[in-house]
Amino acid sequence: MGWVNQDKTAIVGIGATDYYVRGQSQPRTVYEMAAEAILKACADAGISIKQVDGIAYYSGAGMGYTGKFDSATLMEMLGMPHISFTASITSGGGGSVGAVGLATAALMNEDCTYCVTVMALQQLPQARLGTVFGKMAPDPENSFLQPSGLVGPGHLIGVLARRHMHLYGTTRDAFGEVAIATRGHALNRPKAIRRKALTKEDYLASPMLADPLRRLDFCLETDGAVAIVTTTAERARDCRQKPAYVHAVAHGGQREWGRAFTWYGMPDPYFASSGHSFTASRIWRQSGLSAKDMDVALLYDHFTPMVLMQLEDYGFCERGEANDYVLSGKLRFDSATGRGVNGGTPVNTHGGNLSEAYIIGMTHITEAVEQVRGTTVNQVRDCEFALVSGGPAPLPVSSLVLRSA
Amino acid sequence: MSDALRYGPAHLLPGEQIAITTNTATEPFWLAAKEHRLTACQCAQCGHFRMPPTPVCPECSSFEVQWPSLPGTGEIFSFAICNRNPANGEEFTYVPVVVDLDGAPGARLIANVTGCDAEDVHIGMKVTVEWTPINDGWVLPNFRKA
Numbered sequence: 001m002g003w004v005n006q007d008k009t010a011i012v013g014i015g016a017t018d019y020y021v022r023g024q025s026q027p028r029t030v031y032e033m034a035a036e037a038i039l040k041a042c043a044d045a046g047i048s049i050k051q052v053d054g055i056a057y058y059s060g061a062g063m064g065y066t067g068k069f070d071s072a073t074l075m076e077m078l079g080m081p082h083i084s085f086t087a088s089i090t091s092g093g094g095g096s097v098g099a100v101g102l103a104t105a106a107l108m109n110e111d112c113t114y115c116v117t118v119m120a121l122q123q124l125p126q127a128r129l130g131t132v133f134g135k136m137a138p139d140p141e142n143s144f145l146q147p148s149g150l151v152g153p154g155h156l157i158g159v160l161a162r163r164h165m166h167l168y169g170t171t172r173d174a175f176g177e178v179a180i181a182t183r184g185h186a187l188n189r190p191k192a193i194r195r196k197a198l199t200k201e202d203y204l205a206s207p208m209l210a211d212p213l214r215r216l217d218f219c220l221e222t223d224g225a226v227a228i229v230t231t232t233a234e235r236a237r238d239c240r241q242k243p244a245y246v247h248a249v250a251h252g253g254q255r256e257w258g259r260a261f262t263w264y265g266m267p268d269p270y271f272a273s274s275g276h277s278f279t280a281s282r283i284w285r286q287s288g289l290s291a292k293d294m295d296v297a298l299l300y301d302h303f304t305p306m307v308l309m310q311l312e313d314y315g316f317c318e319r320g321e322a323n324d325y326v327l328s329g330k331l332r333f334d335s336a337t338g339r340g341v342n343g344g345t346p347v348n349t350h351g352g353n354l355s356e357a358y359i360i361g362m363t364h365i366t367e368a369v370e371q372v373r374g375t376t377v378n379q380v381r382d383c384e385f386a387l388v389s390g391g392p393a394p395l396p397v398s399s400l401v402l403r404s405a
Numbered sequence: 406m407s408d409a410l411r412y413g414p415a416h417l418l419p420g421e422q423i424a425i426t427t428n429t430a431t432e433p434f435w436l437a438a439k440e441h442r443l444t445a446c447q448c449a450q451c452g453h454f455r456m457p458p459t460p461v462c463p464e465c466s467s468f469e470v471q472w473p474s475l476p477g478t479g480e481i482f483s484f485a486i487c488n489r490n491p492a493n494g495e496e497f498t499y500v501p502v503v504v505d506l507d508g509a510p511g512a513r514l515i516a517n518v519t520g521c522d523a524e525d526v527h528i529g530m531k532v533t534v535e536w537t538p539i540n541d542g543w544v545l546p547n548f549r550k551a
Contacts, residue, residue: 143425143435144457147545148501148515149418151491158485159503166483166528208410211486255463264482264503264513265456271483 003248003286007403009104010236010243013047013229014366015040019191019357022123025223030063033225034120035077041227046240047114049078052229054085054112056103058095058390058398059360061088064121074118085111089251089398093300094275094391096361098251098398103230113231119362120225145262154218154303156261158210161305164272165212168320170308172212174327176203178304179216179354181331186351189377193220194355217304219353226362228369236405244369244402247385248289250282251398259394269319274306274392276313279399283387284315287401291315294401295383296371297345298364301352306392307331314387314399316345338381349378361390365400372404412486412523415500417547422492423539430458433472438544443534444472445509454512477534478551479504482513486523498523504532504548520550 015037017025025033042049061069071086085106089095096119103115136142150156164170179198186192198216206216236243256266257275264271284290291297291314299310308322317325330344340346350356350367357363368386370376384404391397427435430446434457437444446458450467461468482503490497502518518532532548539545 138424138426140426140428140431141457143427143431145515147418147423147425147539148517149487149491149499150485150501150515155485155487155501159483159501162485163483163528208486208488211410211412211488213485263457264515265511267511 007245009246012239013041013045016226017224020223022221030120030122037225037227041229045229052114054115056099057088058099093360094393094397096390097388097400101249115230118227122223155210157303158213170323174323175304178307182352182354186355192351192356219302220358222357226359242373243405244372247403248283248286248401250279251396253395254278274309274313280314283399294387296380297347297387300389333378368402412498415523417517420537420539443475443477445512454509456512475508478507481530516547518548
């Protein structure tokens with residue numbers, strides 16, 4: 001039943017730069033921002049960069065969607081004496097928390113002792129994430145997608161959201177509530193890019209970009225860098241911070257989801273899902289836990305409907321019932337009680353990709369770490385278990401449960 | 406969808422801004438399209454359809470394929486409504502659709518639909534293929550409300 005490596009590794013350090021509106025981090029360079037995040041994560045852990053000997057990336061070691069990290073360059077820049085693990089989860093943001101599993105694999109294999117995971121983003125005017133698919137040169141595979149004019153991730157997700165509305169009667173009000181609840185969590189976050197309260201009227205006034213999705217259903221486009229340090233539970237005891245134990249972690253997915261919204265071959269009910277049911281079932285099997293055991297959920301929120309579909313895939317509610325779940329206020333954190341509203345599990349207490357920053361899933365990991373440490377801004381009372389997700393995107397997607405020490 | 410917006414006619418994106426490329430696995434689909442013949446990649450061993458075309462049957466691992474003529478009709482499985490031409494950012498109403506192809510169970514095409522107002526497009530709507538000339542002499546299958 002239990003997973004052999006349960007609680008044997010821990011995230012011990014987190015570090016981040018400031019968050020910048022897309023394109024505004026210049027004249028900083030992307031490597032300089034990555035260096036700041038990595039060095040801050042080491043300082044947070046109470047270790048020296050000279051002790052870091054592993055790097056576990058995701059997104060094919062991507063920096064955003066336009067460049068690639070090179071480990072030798074990072075070593076040279078940071079003065080790392082040697083490296084004994086350097087590898088990446090494939091595909092894109094879906095692998096974000098899977099990188100913690102990759103680090104765990106490396107640590108348990110004794111390949112390395114302190115393993116960094118890093119993401120850094122800098123959008124240049126000629127390479128916006130929002131139109132990344134449309135700017136790609138035609139190739140034999142995307143020639144079956146690009147001519148339709150589905151040029152941005154928001155267009156692509158709109159098609160999934162429409163199917164969910166059709167199958168289950170899901171409403172735009174529920175998408176709006178995701179945006180509004182998430183914004184509510186960002187109001188007191190000092191680094192959040194959007195800190196002005198959002199009303200339903202604001203949401204409805206937001207322009208329709210890919211009907212059924214409005215601008216406020218889309219996440220931010222952010223520049224910045226975030227890094228974490230993962231090590232063994234034994235070494236974690238000597239680190240500066242309370243360890244955030246890796247209690248369960250999985251990446252992957254099943255064929256019915258596959259390339260997802262760059263393919264659209266998914267049968268029902270996978271089409272109107274987040275593609276997370278496979279990794280969700282893996283982490284629940286690994287841990288013997290279920291959604292109701294989670295004290296907080298950090299769900300990758302690039303687009304509001306995908307939060308609803310993840311709630312269903314992870315089992316916070318039944319399939320097709322996320323609309324009512326969300327509209328009953330269950331995403332919201334109540335600072336008076338330090339718990340959720342109406343019996344719900346608070347979702348994205350940091351303001352998520354929608355309102356705080358979009359560093360391709362890394363901010364969800366750092367918030368989960370701070371939640372189980374007990375040191376975050378919107379602190380869930382007695383937070384023992386934090387769920388974090390990566391994706392939804394073409395496979396792999398990924399799932400992580402952190403446990404407080 | 407009580408709050409549906411009014412968009413007016415659904416247009417096809419102009420063919421002159423569309424380019425494709427092909428490889429060995431996909432070229433027969435596009436050569437058929439040039440002749441206004443809608444086909445889909447079918448395993449010659451077990452009959453399983455797969456789109457986009459790929460070299461191996463995911464059901465039986467056969468490399469043999471065939472390209473049957475399909476009726477050219479289908480049903481909208483899902484869609485989004487877009488209002489800016491991606492080529493220039495100008496206002497332009499088009500509706501990308503995912504279409505279940507008649508005669509090829511499991512095979513879908515992603516295209517634009519025309520012949521009705523954008524707000525009238527719905528899941529389950531019947532469509533027929535509409536051929537759009539694109540760059541380099543290729544022809545793209547789009548759809549029209551049946």
